[in-house]
Amino acid sequence: MKNFLLFKICLVVGLFFPLAIVAQGTITGTITEAGSNAPLPGANVIVKGTTNGAISDFDGNFSINVSAFPVTVVVSSVGYNTKEVSVASAKNLKITLQEGVSLDEVVLIGSRNKSRTAIDTPVPVDVINMSEIATSGPQTTITEILNYVAPSFTSTTQTVSDGTDHVDPASLRGLGPDQVLVLINGKRRHKSSLVNVNGTVGTGTVGTDMNSIPTASIQRIEVLRDGAAAQYGSDAIAGVINLVLKKATNELTLNVNSGANMSKHSNQYNEGGTDGEKFQIDANYGVGLGDNGGYINFTGSLSTRGATNRSDEMGQPIYTMFDVATRTLGYDNAFAMDPSDLASYVAGLDPTLQAVYDNGVVAGDSFYDIISSDSATFVGDTSNSSPISDYELAQRGLTRDDFRMKVGQSKLRSGQFMMNMEIPLDDNGSAIYSFGGMSFRDGLAAGFYRRPAYTDGRGNTEALPDGFLPHIASRVIDRSLAAGIKGKIGDWDVDFSNTYGVNSFDFTIKNTVNATLGASSPREFEAGGFAFAQNTTNFDLSNFYEDTFEGLNVAFGAEYRIENYQLVAGEESSYAKYDVNGEVVNNYTNSDEIVTSYFGSDVPGGAQVFPGYRPENEVDQNRNSFAAYVDLEADLTEAFLLSAALRYENFNDFGETFNWKLSGRYKLSENSAIRGAVSTGFRAPDLHQIYFNATATQFVGGVPIEQGTFANNSRLADLLSIPELEEETSFNLSLGFTAKIPDAGLKITVDGYMVNVDDRVGITRSYSPSTTEQQAIFDAAAAGSAKFFTNGFDTESKGLDLVLDHKTSIGTNGTLTNILSGTFSKTEVKNVKSILGTEILDETLKGYIEDAMPRTKLNLTNNYATGDWNFMLRNVYFGAVNDPDFRGSATPVTYSEKIITDLSLTYSFSDNLKLTAGANNLLDVYPDEVPFEGSQYGDQFIFSRRTSQFGFNGRYVFGRLTFTLK
Incomplete structure (x- = not known):
């Protein structure tokens, strides 16, 4: 049977x-x-x-x-x-x-044609799938991720650069941080309130603080690599970065990420062999609203980041003969001694110091030279075997390592929140929507060590006989909210929205002193800060005519924007200079009451390392602008696409501008095409650049003199005939080729470009009067030295971008994806203007623009998925850079190209749980070291503080647990 x-x-x-x-x-x-x-x-x-x-x-x-x-x-x-x-x-x-794309996919985010697809676009866009990177990539912030996956994008964490330690300057196609426009869900994002004035890449610019947005809230990032000012307005000279927020529903995703630097340099100075520890937890959850696909999605993120230190031991003079006497006799007794008596006293303490004294006399040095120097011959000796410092270090039980600076990433603690919502109103696409969030970041970075050997009293040896390392703490608060309604009027798609954002940046200076207050000085000061707010209202209409040509999209609209910039003063003791009676010095009527150092120089006032902003520096300025645009895109034939955009914009503070763009694509075959674009563009000078000022009072020969950065509308700027700031203008040209070979699973895009920018806004070198006529001008403004923001130069940028994407099957269930992308670029400074007969850019400032960022960058990413395993291997080639500090010198310094390797392995225990482990900079590669010869830093900076291709933290090892509940 x-x-x-x-x-x-x-x-x-x-x-x-x-x-x-x-x-x-x-x-x-x-x-x-x-x-x-x-x-x-x-x-x-x-x-x-x-x-x-x-x-x-x-x-x-x-x-x-x-x-x-x-x-x-x-x-x-x-x-x-x-x-x-x-x-x-x-x-x-x-x-x-479901939404989600990979790096090679391209869309034209500037197009209002909603059906435009992949390889048919007339200009290139990198699209980064954040959900994939959030699982497998070592990087956790937006700028870190873009630096490693988008070759045309460059950004690294800065060090010993005041506020810029906490906001990473970012560049697209080698242009400035302020020449790329950032959008969220297609709406303009407000900028940071911080203007970068402290000697790094991007000096003189105002960027957008993308790191205030939690990465876990982002579905994808679209990077448009072409000028788009005619479509979006100011800032879009280099391109546009659009952050698209998640809208998933009925799904909870938790990411727990932890890691630390484990490298040869973290082993060198830190117990346990690690530093820069990171911990981050992200949560994303969405719920459906209504029966027509509505949603509200929430993201929360908490993270901490430890500081790293890649400095070397102190190689500069640490103590003087005055410090030796202070230890043995007391501060007041040493201060009361005649210089010759003090020198003789110190010489008698030890035969070594007697030899220093004798050699100094033989060499004909003055008593001042002998007392203040760390060698027998001159003050600036950087030898690590200087007799005075070596003697005093031994007496105090210290070593040069106790005076190390903190050179590396700053300490950071942050909390972030983001919301994205849409509620359909009918079955025809009408909906109300909103998105926005808040972020709070506390950062802590260090400045230069205040050594006792400073002869102007900055070391405040009375209260701190061994000097101190001051710290700059930042508090960055960012808030934003957008709301709008979209729907149809007849056949027209209509979108009406309002977007508001505000960024504030406040400074607290810690572990420091106001040296003019002596031993009674506070150790912490509120130094003031900035705030920037922006409100943008948009009205957009578009319609697609299917029967006109092979399809015609018509769009037009208007925008109104209001901006406000504020600079807030710090507390009095953060900026004031006090006399011996503890009164604020407003004039020099009684020079006997001015606080001076033992060596006779005036002791500077204000918090050491970062004097606070003064009431005279305070700013509260507004401006407004309105714009109108029209955008046409037509498939004239099945093969030929042509688009055109026109934009008029008017600012109340500098006037009007008119810009245009033409772009096209012609299909050579079903799988290949050529594309290109030509356009004009502009960037309005930021309010920060117009009104920022940071001056301090220095007394020269008993006369108070203002020194620092003067506002563009200041009295001194007027006397020097520096014109008011105007918009930058640009001319963009691009030409590219796209192809796909379906049988081979291969896609190729190659795009060349040229961007000429005229009248770029930048900060000048520091000027001091050198003739009687110039002295009269500076005297009229009570100024001693000054910097300004001005439209002072032009640039020409050329380059080639390349993307090759290959996907193939390996084995029964395996898929291998290989992406090779690269950029080759060059930027040249031209037509530099002059002030007082001297070009406004010195060689260092030119270096920041021309060759302090890699001109060549290549990325090869290999991703293999099989069963429950996923393997990611990424190699990024960072081209050589030149050190701006040595540019123009007899011995220019170039830091050679390097390859950084990332590796991660992901195992899926189930559909709900994944574990990833891996490393960034697996092979522990560092940039070339700064040559000690000629270094102005006394061997404290192992690596350049002015430029860095990829940072200098070394190997970072991480683990990540991803839990998903559906």
Whole structure:
């Protein structure tokens, strides 16, 4: 009986199996977008392993004839995760795609044509899938991620640069941080309140603080690599970065990330062999609203980052003969001694010091030279075997290592929140939407060590006989909220929105003193800060005419923007200079009451390392602008696409500007095309650049003199005939080629570009009067030396961007994705203007622009997924850079190219739990070291503080746990 049943089963299978093999039919279906359930046109549908496929129409529908079942259908679209569906017989499918794309995919975020797809775009856009990177990548902040995955983007953490330690300057295509526009969900993002004036890449610019946005809230990042000022307005000279927020619902995702630097330099100075410890926890959750695909998505993030230190031991003079006497006789007794008596006293303490004294007299040095120097011959000796310092260090039980600076990433603690919401109002796409968030960051960075050997009293040896290392603490608070309504009026898509954002940056100076207050000085000061607010209202309309040409998209709209910039003074003791009676010095009526050092120089006032902003520096300024644009995009034929944009913008503080853009794409074949664009652009000078000022009073010969950065509208700027700031203007030209080879799984894009920027806004070198006529001008403004912001030079940037993407199957279930991308660029400074007969840019300032960032950058990423395992290997080639500090010298310094390797392994325990482990800079590669010869830092900086291709923290090892609950 059992054998007969088995026989019948085999007979049925034998009869129907051949029929299954030769079964034919048609697969039809509709593709929609997750969340909104809207039809998804232009999606690719292909039978896996064949070239048989179709593209969804405007309503998301498709149809494919299949010669045999079963098959697997692969569905993909720009901006969405690829989906595979097994199909056993002819049927009608309902397929929903989730948002998510990879680096090589390109979209034109400047286009109002909602159906424009991948390789057909006339200009290039890198699109980064954040959900994938958040799982496998070592980097955790937006600027870190972009620096390693988008070759045309450059950003590194700065060190010993005041506020810039806490906001990373970022560059696109080698231009300035203020020449790239940042959007969130297509809406303009406000800038940071900090202007970078402290000697790093991006000096004189105001960037957007992208690190105030939690990475866990972002679905993807679109980087438009082309000028787009005619479409978006000010700042979009180099391109546009658009952050697209998540809108997933009914899904909770938790990321727990921890890691630390484990490198040869962290082992050198830190117990346990690690530093820069990081811990971050992210949570993302969304819920559906209504029955039409509405949603609200929340993200929260908490993180801490430890400081790193890559300094060397102190190589400069630490103590003077005065410090030796102070230790043995007391501060007051030493201060009361005649210089010759003090020198004789110290010389008698030790035969070594007697030799220093004798050698100094023989050399003809003055008593001042002998007393203040750390050698027998001159003050500036940087030898590590100086007799006075060596003697005093031994007496105090200290070493030079106790006077090390903190050169590395700052300490950071942050909390971030982001929300994204949309509520449909009907079945026709009408909806109200909103997004926004808050972030709070506390940072702590260090300045230069205040050694007792400072002869102007900055070391305040009375209260701190061994000097001190001052710290600059920052508090950055960022808030934003956008709200809008979109829908249809007839056939027109309408979008009306308002976006508000404010960024504040406050300084607290710690472990420092106001030296004019002596031993009674506070050790902590509120030094003031900045705030910048921006409100942007947009009204946009667009319509797609399917029957005009092969499709015509018409869009137009208007924008109104209000901005406010504030500079707030610090507490009095943070900026004031006090006399011996503890009164604020406002004039020099009684020079006997001025606090002086033992060596006779005036002791500077204010908090050491960062004097606070004064009431005279305070600013509260507004401006407004309005704009109107029109954008046309037409498929004139199936092969030829042409788009044009015109924009008029008017600012109340400098006037009006008119810009245009033309771009096109011509298909050479079904799988290849050429594309190009030509445009004009502009960037309005930031309010920060117009009104920022930071001056301090120095007394020269008993006369109070202002020194520092003067506002562009100041009295001194007027006397020197420095014109008011105007907009930068640009001319952009790009030409590219795109191709895909479906049978080989290969996609290629190559784009060349040229960007000429005229009248760039920048900060000048420091000017001091050198003639009687110039002295009269400075005297009229009570100024001694000054910097300004001005439209002072032009730049020409040229380059080539390349992206190759290859995807193939390996083994039964394995998929290997290889992406090679690179940029080759060059920026030249031209037509530099002059003030007082001297060019406004010195060689260092030119260096920041021309060659302090890598001109060449290559990225090769290999990602292999099989079963529950995912392996990511990434190698990034950072080209050589030149040190601005040595530019123009007899011995210029170049730091050679390096390759940084990232590796991570991810294992999925289940659909809900993943564990990732890996490393950034796996091979512990460092930049070339600063040559000691000629270094102004006394061997404290092992690596340059002016430029860095990829930072100098060394190897970073991390682990990440990802939990998903659906």
